Amino acid sequence: MPLVGGRSALVLFVTxxxxxxxxxxxxxxxxxxxxxxxGHRDLTEFSRELTATGLADDINGRNTITVLAVDDAHMAPLxxxxxxxxTLRHVLSLHVLVDYYxxxxxxxxxxxxxxxxxxxxASGDAPGSAGMVEIADxxxxxxxxxxxxxGAARGTAVLxxxxxxxxxxxISVLQVSGVMSSPAAxxxxxxxxxxxxxxxxxxxxxxxxxxxxxxxxxxxxxxxxFDKHTRxxxxxxxxxxxxxxxxxxxxxxxxxxxxxxxxxYHGALGHYSPQALRAGHDDLATLASDDAGTxxxxxxxxxxxxxxxxxxxxxxARVTRTLADADPVAVxxxxxxxxxxxxxxxxxxxxxxxxxxxxxxxxxKDGGDGRQTSGSAPGxxxxxxxxSALVFTTLLTAFASG
Numbered sequence: 001m002p003l004v005g006g007r008s009a010l011v012l013f014v015t016x017x018x019x020x021x022x023x024x025x026x027x028x029x030x031x032x033x034x035x036x037x038x039g040h041r042d043l044t045e046f047s048r049e050l051t052a053t054g055l056a057d058d059i060n061g062r063n064t065i066t067v068l069a070v071d072d073a074h075m076a077p078l079x080x081x082x083x084x085x086x087t088l089r090h091v092l093s094l095h096v097l098v099d100y101y102x103x104x105x106x107x108x109x110x111x112x113x114x115x116x117x118x119x120x121x122a123s124g125d126a127p128g129s130a131g132m133v134e135i136a137d138x139x140x141x142x143x144x145x146x147x148x149x150x151g152a153a154r155g156t157a158v159l160x161x162x163x164x165x166x167x168x169x170x171i172s173v174l175q176v177s178g179v180m181s182s183p184a185a186x187x188x189x190x191x192x193x194x195x196x197x198x199x200x201x202x203x204x205x206x207x208x209x210x211x212x213x214x215x216x217x218x219x220x221x222x223x224x225x226f227d228k229h230t231r232x233x234x235x236x237x238x239x240x241x242x243x244x245x246x247x248x249x250x251x252x253x254x255x256x257x258x259x260x261x262x263x264x265y266h267g268a269l270g271h272y273s274p275q276a277l278r279a280g281h282d283d284l285a286t287l288a289s290d291d292a293g294t295x296x297x298x299x300x301x302x303x304x305x306x307x308x309x310x311x312x313x314x315x316x317a318r319v320t321r322t323l324a325d326a327d328p329v330a331v332x333x334x335x336x337x338x339x340x341x342x343x344x345x346x347x348x349x350x351x352x353x354x355x356x357x358x359x360x361x362x363x364x365k366d367g368g369d370g371r372q373t374s375g376s377a378p379g380x381x382x383x384x385x386x387x388s389a390l391v392f393t394t395l396l397t398a399f400a401s402g
Contacts, residue, residue: 031171033059033067034279040164043175045075048285052233052270053089054327058119059096059171060275066097066172068145069164074178083186085232085328090126090185093119094133094147101135101174102166112137115148120185130184147182156181198329200226200236207323209238209333211245215263220256222263225287233271233328234287237309239317239337247337254343264288265296265311265340271328277319278302288340296340311338 033056037047046069050056059065083091096119113136121131132148146157158180164173201223204213216222226234239247251259264287272284277300285297299310307319317336324331 031060031167032279033171033173034276036165036171036173037069038279040069042071042073043069043164045072045079046070048270049075049079049088049092051272051276051279053085053092054271054273055089055092055096055119056276056279057273062098064098064100064169064171066099066101066174068095068097068158068176068180069173070095070176070179078179078181087186087188090120090123091179091181093123094131094180094182094185095176096120097133098122100169100172102168102172103163103174106135106143106160106174107137107141109135109137118147127184130182133180145176145180147180147185149182149184198230198324198326198331200230200324200329200331203324203331204236204238207321207333208240209244209323211241211248212238212266215244215251215259219259219263221260225264226267229267229269229287230329233269235268235270235272235284235330235332237266237268237317237319237332237334237338238323239266239334240320243317243334243336250343251337258341261288261290261296261340262337265298265338266334268297269295271330273325273327273330274322277307277332278305286340290341298338298340309334309338312340313342315339 034047034051037043037050047056050059059067078088078091097116098118098121099116101116113134115129115132115134118131118133120126121129123131125131129148134146134148136144136146138144143160144157145160156179159177161175161177164175166172201213201216204210216226226236251262254262267287268284269286270284279302283297283299285295289295296312298312301308301310309317309319311317315336315338317334317338319332320335321333322330323333
């Protein structure tokens, strides 16, 4: 005689399945600002700069916070100014309030105003109260945000536009009408020492990316391009020696400008920490550009904590190791060479891509390691889904007949 009836067993099984499916991993962050902003295309540049300056990690590490997001149109003038990375971080940190404010709280301020601390204030780089922001409920229901500066002065004020995301007392994202700034935020920082320069070539050479370090050194203009971005931040994805060895015959047949583009394509603008990469929602702009001078990038997909990069030509490379993460530069190992364009069109003679070395299989033609992808995120193989469906069906049948 069964210990539990078929119907009861089925209920228990379904309940357990729901609990497993809806339970979040213990290590996951309470929120992810990059993921929140990924659903809003007009906030792409703001999201990208939060990641590039390292503020995204700071936001994700706090439990109670409000982010004042700025759309792409109003971020453009700030980007055009070409501020140093540290200064840009200070300006953007004025847009991160270390308290929770949603739409209801903004319109119910005691006395009609409040002074709130920001991440700029928390950084220790703001003199006096220059890292504070005043929130004021103005006539007509408008709410203004104005950063304080020296004494009672105020910096550039912006207006509340709308709520973007609200998770009560955890994180609130509010869109504002423009970029806030102040003389204090844009002043050169004397308290923070210049970060030591990471010798990324040495890091690669000592960690299985020596061949790619050699390509950088041998390709005219490559070393200078990477060095130029060392201060403002970049992320280098170096293909492992086996992947480069398999690709070198093709690389050598490319035109000089195409070789430079391939090498620079492995450098993403801005510093991306492992946590930011795992967010996996943004395309990354690179140091490479096409014939028209337009910057080319690649997509980042993340699943199960594994990160895959997908190039403009749809060849994929998996991030296999973190070699260095010393803000403002990070270096990761990948298992394939990323290709930004058609190799045949850019070769001085027709290239022979040859067999793949990274997975031991031959006869597959692509941009580096023999794998092609349509650009979709990694997932279960088809046979995994089929097997799971069969198991699930069998269990249902057994429980129903029990």
